Amino acid sequence: MFRTNTCGELTQANINEKVTLSGWVSTLRDKGFMVWIDLRDRYGITQIILDEDRSSKELFETARKLGREFVIQVSGTVIERASKNPNIPTGEIEILADSITILNESALPPFTIDDNTDGGEDIRMKYRYLDIRRNPVKNKLIFRSKVAQEVRKYLDAQDFVEVETPVLIKSTPEGARDFVVPSRMNPGEFYALPQSPQTFKQLLMVGGLDKYFQIVKCFRDEDLRADRQPEFTQIDCEMSFVEQEDIMNVFEGLAKHLLHTFKGLEFGDFPRMTFADAMRRYGNDKPDIRFGMEFGEITDLAKGHDFKIFDEQELIVGIAAEGCNSYTRKDIDKLIEWVQRPQIAATGLVWVRCNEDGTYKSSVDKFYTQEDLAAWAERMNAKAGDLLLVMSGNTNKVRAQLSALRMEIAERLGLRKPDEFAPLWVVDFPLLEWDEESERYHAMHHPFTSPKPEDMELIDSNPGEVRANAYDLVLNGNEIGGGSIRIFDKNIQARMFELLGFTAEQAEAQFGFLMNAFKYGAPPHGGLAFGFDRFVSILDGSETIRDYIAFPKNNSGRDVMIDAPAAIDQTQMDELFIQSNVVEK
């Protein structure tokens, strides 16, 4: 028996009890005549005490020689602490040790195992197993586990069946790049890892399972960014005999349940916004509505005033940065520099100061009167003390740029509060988006998303205008979930593949099994998938999903702890009927 109790549970109620604890030496203070050890395990910290009077000499000397992160087992008596620590549950007691066993020694860790460590990101990733000993990391993993458990309870109670769909599937040309797995038993052929269980969950609906969910790993071989991992986790759901409203209700219910359970928050109906409105009002299909700063379009007002730059543009639009009239000229110059960074790539920024006295001062005073600027300010809902920031250009581009600026200003003004939650449904997405590079339409959601019946007449004449039965759940400016009502008619599905540039043969080769399944009584169905890593992080007030993944990969897709990927043996490749194109280093 390694322990009678954990390091997080002993209190005054246990005084005089003989106990045994096991854990790590977190800190050791040696005053010569007395030694205190903070013994740490997952559950907390308990103070161990030894002194010259009450402890044997041998034991005392053993204790003094313990190093940080040694694993020890301590037996002793719970006693009341002289100077209590009200910050921890065990702060009223300490253990007067009468034996200490060293279970394992430890080299000096490469960084301190503290809430505020001295270790940088890289070293903590390499020694992730030590990083996990730190409360902030450990608690995030425990939080993730609790959320997963609660999701399952909620969906199970609503008769959803969790079905494990296969990981070794087939590569498809649509969507992101696949990871592939060469097959030993089928020479020259490859499995692919799923980007999502999309087709399988649809087949489960054809199979009559009615309500499916799965918390499941998915894989995308894309270039990585801070918030993207090659393997990530989805809460994947699908329902039969439902309309968009049914699905939104169920998963709004789930989101409310989680916000209530973990944040103690109550919500009425989540607000809804069309994609078109979201783009117009926030320049973004996942607007953060914890704050206003809505876009004001002034194209009609700003053109025709001899200001060439504006006259040439498709859209002129601005926001009112609250109280930012206090910005100095230098501050504004920095903002202009910021929007010109390659990530934003804006050409410029027009500014208008809304002075307290009701006058305006702008970078374009040569072209616009006080009345002109007042009209702008009104469109942007500005008040005295605000600073208008105006951008112009191609509609899609300028909206994206101004949206990035809006988020940046909000960040600076402290408007993105981690303990405030603003959910939002974005609906009525376009079915297709035109891709300039490949010169064809791509599915905005995925090729199985159904068009709105009332827009079906546009599918031949103006496919870009067709709206989809698709919906995203947005939380604090992050898309945490998205889904759609699916096509369940084989002819519409075939037409969709055609729109996406598939020949009939290609569609058959790639998705023949799905279209074949649709011949045998496919029910109306639809679903939704939450990005679980992101949902968990946002729920916990963070936007760094990597922190919520036990063993994340870096931006080159490497696990620096185990040093993967790695070279494999030639014999292994031979067995798989593949060769490497890379000359041996």
Next chain:
Amino acid sequence: MFRTNTCGELTQANINEKVTLSGWVSTLRDKGFMVWIDLRDRYGITQIILDEDRSSKELFETARKLGREFVIQVSGTVIERASKNPNIPTGEIEILADSITILNESALPPFTIDDNTDGGEDIRMKYRYLDIRRNPVKNKLIFRSKVAQEVRKYLDAQDFVEVETPVLIKSTPEGARDFVVPSRMNPGEFYALPQSPQTFKQLLMVGGLDKYFQIVKCFRDEDLRADRQPEFTQIDCEMSFVEQEDIMNVFEGLAKHLLHTFKGLEFGDFPRMTFADAMRRYGNDKPDIRFGMEFGEITDLAKGHDFKIFDEQELIVGIAAEGCNSYTRKDIDKLIEWVQRPQIAATGLVWVRCNEDGTYKSSVDKFYTQEDLAAWAERMNAKAGDLLLVMSGNTNKVRAQLSALRMEIAERLGLRKPDEFAPLWVVDFPLLEWDEESERYHAMHHPFTSPKPEDMELIDSNPGEVRANAYDLVLNGNEIGGGSIRIFDKNIQARMFELLGFTAEQAEAQFGFLMNAFKYGAPPHGGLAFGFDRFVSILDGSETIRDYIAFPKNNSGRDVMIDAPAAIDQTQMDELFIQSNVVEK
């Protein structure tokens, strides 16, 4: 709204209610003046009725034209049924339809969607989405989901944290063959898919997580048998500061909880047996103890009687097949043929009839007296009416052969009852097993399993005799779980790798991260993994794990439904820096 109710819930309590149901046309009986439809969804079957008197002509004609597996929406009134069906919950009512909408048509399915279908295994796998509509398949998937949910509840309540470990890891030479994934971002390098999260869960223990579990997909690229799939699911668990007894207690608790929840069974302490005893008594390390038929060794009795075949053998051992004295000579010949099949490859079978009158009649009467045979019978616990079946040969081989025969006889005698459950812990496994082919020791469990401290002195002199802190949970003759207390001392781990034939460099390259982690205060830890697919199937009284997997692969590792694996594009291979050795077909 597609439905007000499901097809499984309406009863007399709902009489006169206006309802709408959606589902599949399971059967349609057309009597000319009246039409009955069995409407099916996941939840059950409800009878729909239309007749010439009460239904409009148009509706009546629509109904008559419905085909099997059409998806329809029916509105109507709940009425009492004339001839009630007590076998289904909805058997007291039917729906008098007043409208029917065809939601989707169906081609004639390639097999009947019935509990007893006319479809063979191959066709059902190709159309797995139709197979899932059948109750026996659907119910197995729902059962699996319920068991997973219950496992999670149980472990969550005991403070286990579910942590998702990575799927893209590193290939290791130990164990089975890995599936590998070429890396696009790290040219010439490969990820491997995990055979189990073994090292990661140990790192989580080093990380202080204390109690970990995960229900997780694992992957082995081995030749497949009926009960083996390239991807399978484990309940993977690990605990810190525990001894073997602690772990066995926790997971015996879990097994009892599941047997209670799903089978209503109560168990006392599970029996335990050493590996050595299991081999001696049952010839097998996963004995089915629902029945006796224990081995009786008669080497000492049977040698030295001028029966050459026996005199040359290492072990002579038999079982008493209860009541099988009734077997004809022809029956026995068939049994001899059975043990000579390539799968068993026994050279022969000596038989002894235990006659009702106390006499014996055997195939070796020339060499043995009645007293000799009586002594054999006693060793095998035989009684009058039994048939002794005796085999001889190399100890390991003959035990395996007789074990197979024992199971076969039990199957024939109906002793392997699916509703009877006999759990058993097998303990004290050898640490290592000698592999003739590679002429080196292999880890019997895995290279991280700790030797028993009391056997440590044998590790240099006689490593084959060292026992491990390893344990298997056996249920009805199937290993459903296995685990061990791990090595947590870096020196012992290094010695273990050495025993397994690794050079220090190889050990460092493959497991350096783990041995490095052990430098920083690794706690004592151990764990266990259940084979979830198998556990679920056995709990449900079946041994066919494939039935409990939504989309299984066939014996060539193919998913015949989606036709994977498949060829991929040359550009895809180029991006991954690989080429195929297979010339294009």
